[in-house]
Amino acid sequence: xxxxxxxLLAKHGALTETSNAxxxxxxxxxxxxxxxxxxxxxxxxxxxxxxxxKAYRSLVGARVNLxxxxxxxxxxxxxxxxMKVVRIKRA
Numbered sequence: 001x002x003x004x005x006x007x008l009l010a011k012h013g014a015l016t017e018t019s020n021a022x023x024x025x026x027x028x029x030x031x032x033x034x035x036x037x038x039x040x041x042x043x044x045x046x047x048x049x050x051x052x053x054k055a056y057r058s059l060v061g062a063r064v065n066l067x068x069x070x071x072x073x074x075x076x077x078x079x080x081x082x083m084k085v086v087r088i089k090r091a
Contacts (some may be wrong), residue, residue, distance in 0.1 A: 024041060034051045063090065068085045
């Protein structure tokens with residue numbers, strides 16, 4: 001499936017796109033049948049999260065283009081902000 005960022009942004013108003021962002025940290029954790037990926041970008045204080053069926057090669061130091069939206073997770077009564085990635089590609 002070819003996902004064009006302009007089409008996604010036009011269809012879903014809450015989505016945001018970031019281009020050519022540098023990945024500072026990339027962590028992969030098993031979560032049931034999925035692998036949960038958490039990346040931190042240079043200049044951002046919040047984690048960017050996405051899931052895949054398989055592990056991914058390390059993105060540390062790579063430049064990526066992201067399409068994401070803001071989400072809030074409640075853990076033990078404390079709200080944590082994160083960004084849910086719907087599209088990620090190497091720049």
